[in-house]
Amino acid sequence: MTFDAPTLAGWLSHLEQLHPSAIDMGLERVARVRDAMGLVPTFPLVIVGGTNGKGSTCAMLSAAYRAAGFKVGTYTSPHLLRYNERVAIDLQPASDEVIMASFRRIEAARGEVTLSYFEYGTLAAMQHFIDAAVDVAIMEVGLGGRLDAVNIFEADVAAVVSVDIDHQSYLGDTREAIGFEKAGIFRAGKPAFCADPHPPASLLAHAAAIGADLQLLGPDFSYSNETTQWRWRGRRGQKPGLPFPALRGAYQLANASLVIAILDALHDRVPVGIGDLKRGLLEVELAGRYQVLPGRPSIVLDVAHNPHAASALANNLMNQGFFQTTHAVFGMMADKDIAAVAGLLRERIDVWHVATLDTPRAASAQQLADAILATGAARVHVYATISDAYAAARSAAGENDRIAAFGSFYTVADVLKLKPR
Structure with a gap:
């Protein structure tokens, strides 16, 4: 007999107790449920990992794609006030009813497989994006990368914003160990980005070993602050006269530079013009980031x-x-x-x-x-x-x-x- 609840709060309370471990690193269980549900995205998928800066990067990407008129799905975590913040289409959080409908489909498909709270949420987000026929989806890694539930989906573009020490009990206590885990979202032959100014050798080695098309902040794409505006450089040329992102903090230029590199990598499938990019940078909002x-x-x-x-x-x-x-x-x-x-x-x-x-x-x-x-x-x-x-x-x-x-x-x-x- 499958579980059901009349409210989202009831579902979330159930999910918190369903799996014996709140964090269970591994993909085999959640991949089995993905296959049972037939969750195969046909739209471009961007997966964003990193120690810090993931939320800002996802927010700027989403704002740019929305400004360009695309239907964009965004999956982020954790939430601040409501669970619904984690799953958004066109920057609007999903309704309780939509999330519960996805949960019911997972419950019907999982059989005896136990799932963690985050694994449930990841499958539900993808189900919602497929049902809504989004033009592009952006999914934020919850923890690490290689064994994170988001990594059951094949990224068309994968990005690591930064690498630093955090979650040592799960990821290791050195930047090299953590860099390897975060590089696990890269895919052979696909664009992969790292905006950390000093990428760990483990990240570089993994990208080379699998044949990912790795681009690094500095040698492959870069930015320069020109006092009242800024300039971006990358494989497709330069973008001068850019407005500073609405998100505060000098480090946001590195995040924004990564965003433009991702946009350029997917330009042939979901093109964003310079005007829409500028609008996205000016209008982006994200609570709790300075x-x-x-x-x-x-x-x-x-x-x-x-x-x-x-x-x-x-x-x-x-x-x-x-x-x-x-x-x-x-x-x-x-x-x-x-x-x-x-x-x-x-x-x-x-x-x-x-x-x-x-x-x-x-x-x-x-x-x-x-x-x-x-x-x-x-x-x-x-x-x-x-x-x-x-x-x-x-x-x-x-x-x-x-x-x-x-x-x-x-x-x-x-x-x-x-x-x-």
Whole structure:
């Protein structure tokens, strides 16, 4: 007897308990269900992996294709406020009914095969894209690449945005080990991209071994900042006079450069003109990626949750301008490098407001406080919830101050639920 539920919340609760492991690296089980469902995309498929920058890259790609008039499917994770954010067509999240319909088809096809929460979601997204007859689909890798559920589908273009240390217990504790896992999304004879300025030798070797058409940031495609605009160079020539992406942060130019390289690789199948590209760059939106809310005090939301992302956040905070006091609202997972993140932000944060996130994987507020104090920071306050931490920061901050909420998707989500402002 197959499972059914009248609400999406009921389905998600079921999926969280269905498979004995929340993360089960391997493709054999989910591939069997894919075959039983007959999920074979006939549209161009872009798969995007990397330690950081995946969400921004997917958002800019989707915005450009949408501006060009294509029906674009986008699968990303995790979500901030609603599961539906993970599966979008033309930048609009799928409805509860559409997602549940896909779940029912998976349930009918899987038989005795157990699937994880993410595997269920990946199959459901592809089912929805096929049913909707999208012109192009963009799928973000959840974890790693080689053994991630997204990798059961054959990418027409695969991209690795960045490679750094994260998820060590699953991917390894060196850039070389992690680079090999991320390179697993590359395909023989197909365009493959890496926007990391120092790609691991393991990634390069794997691409060469399988015969992927690897293009690297620097030698194969590049960008130059020209103060009020920027220029891109690649195999198909140059694109001068480009507007800066609406997403904040200097690192977004590298992401945008990767986006244009991908667009060029698929130009013959889904062409995007220069005007539509510019419009996509100007109109792209993505919550929680150095998102600065209007008004005073300045409120910054960032999902930075590893040292690589924390370094970028520190640079962005430095370049944002002068603020009398910067308050941090901070919550983080226990399996992350809390000490490194705290150390990288120490010079940018004056007062820390820390709390335990509402998830079993969370570091306790006291663990966070101890790590921060060990960096030499003096002003650390502990709270039971992110809501309490944010309320305290908001009460303490003057109009010339800044509040930065970061450390996890859960941190940003909890602040967004409060509807800041």
